[in-house]
Amino acid sequence: MREAMPVKTILLVDDSRTLLMMEKTILRRGPYRLLTASDGEEAIAKAASERPDLILLDLVMPRLDGLQTCRRLKEDETTRGIPVIIVTTRGEVGKREEAFACGCDDFVTKPIDACSLIEKVESHLGGS
Amino acid sequence: VISSLLGAVRARFPFPVAVVQHIAQGFARGLAGWLEQTAGHEVVLVEHSQALEPGRVYLASDDSHLIFPDRLRVAPSGGAPDQHQRPSINVMFESAAASFGDATVAILLGGMGSDGTRGLRELRRVGATTLVQDPASCAVGSMPASAIEAGVADRVMAPADLAEALCRLASARAALCSPSSIP
Numbered sequence: 001m002r003e004a005m006p007v008k009t010i011l012l013v014d015d016s017r018t019l020l021m022m023e024k025t026i027l028r029r030g031p032y033r034l035l036t037a038s039d040g041e042e043a044i045a046k047a048a049s050e051r052p053d054l055i056l057l058d059l060v061m062p063r064l065d066g067l068q069t070c071r072r073l074k075e076d077e078t079t080r081g082i083p084v085i086i087v088t089t090r091g092e093v094g095k096r097e098e099a100f101a102c103g104c105d106d107f108v109t110k111p112i113d114a115c116s117l118i119e120k121v122e123s124h125l126g127g128s
Numbered sequence: 129v130i131s132s133l134l135g136a137v138r139a140r141f142p143f144p145v146a147v148v149q150h151i152a153q154g155f156a157r158g159l160a161g162w163l164e165q166t167a168g169h170e171v172v173l174v175e176h177s178q179a180l181e182p183g184r185v186y187l188a189s190d191d192s193h194l195i196f197p198d199r200l201r202v203a204p205s206g207g208a209p210d211q212h213q214r215p216s217i218n219v220m221f222e223s224a225a226a227s228f229g230d231a232t233v234a235i236l237l238g239g240m241g242s243d244g245t246r247g248l249r250e251l252r253r254v255g256a257t258t259l260v261q262d263p264a265s266c267a268v269g270s271m272p273a274s275a276i277e278a279g280v281a282d283r284v285m286a287p288a289d290l291a292e293a294l295c296r297l298a299s300a301r302a303a304l305c306s307p308s309s310i311p
Contacts, residue, residue, distance in 0.1 A: 018218075021205040022198075022226060022227070111198065111226060112198055
């Protein structure tokens with residue numbers, strides 16, 4: 001008997017509920033369990049308790065921004081191994097070097113292209 | 129006002145149009161049929177995710193938000209109500225700002241409350257065009273008045289002027305998109 005593939009969990013982090021709805025609508029097409037967090041602190045807490053397989057993290061958020069959140073996720077032994085994709089806008093390209101220094105694994109750029117988001121998500125989840 | 133606005137733009141409008149109307153549950157389908165008859169455009173009630181087509185009018189179904197998951201698609205979303213509204217104008221406007229940026233032309237018509245103001249602020253931030261119905265021409269004008277007070281309206285206009293502005297902006301954008309405009 002073939003074993004069912006385990007469903008992968010993705011944590012979506014954005015302070016805009018509308019952006020979370022958009023990301024959920026795109027990713028709902030895949031076999032994923034989707035969790036959401038509306039700020040960096042909530043993301044860090046959920047990452048530690050839920051151990052998602054991937055985190056999609058908005059760069060600009062109040063209080064703890066995407067870079068600070070990413071740095072803290074990568075400093076913590078329990079969440080260090082979770083791939084982090086940071087969502088930037090075209091105007092934030094200059095932040096990419098800083099984000100890589102914080103340990104982020106990849107980027108997607110707003111406006112989000114559904115196909116490229118799914119490709120990136122699959123490439124980071126594939127085979128893990 | 130929506131019907132007269134849509135009726136004033138030509139049938140083969142070169143862009144998709146999305147509409148959110150605060151309406152009691154169960155009435156959206158009837159509104160879609162009525163709009164199609166009176167305004168002369170194909171009106172689609174957004175009950176599932178689908179590709180955006182120029183010339184079509186996409187009406188939010190009752191009890192679902194209308195969002196643009198990316199720049200090619202429109203979809204319903206069962207996310208939580210925003211300021212007690214679902215569908216929410218703020219959600220549609222914010223989603224348009226994220227997916228279409230400065231290519232968006234947004235119109236806020238009359239209504240009660242302040243839905244739309246936050247969405248127009250985000251649209252202005254990304255360089256979109258924001259038009260607001262003159263509250264003096266509305267049966268209930270608190271919604272456009274809220275946007276005007278917040279300073280998020282590029283122009284405040286009577287319904288007839290809104291229709292003319294929409295046609296003019298669409299023509300300008302269609303010319304920009306036409307292959308013949310590329311040198």
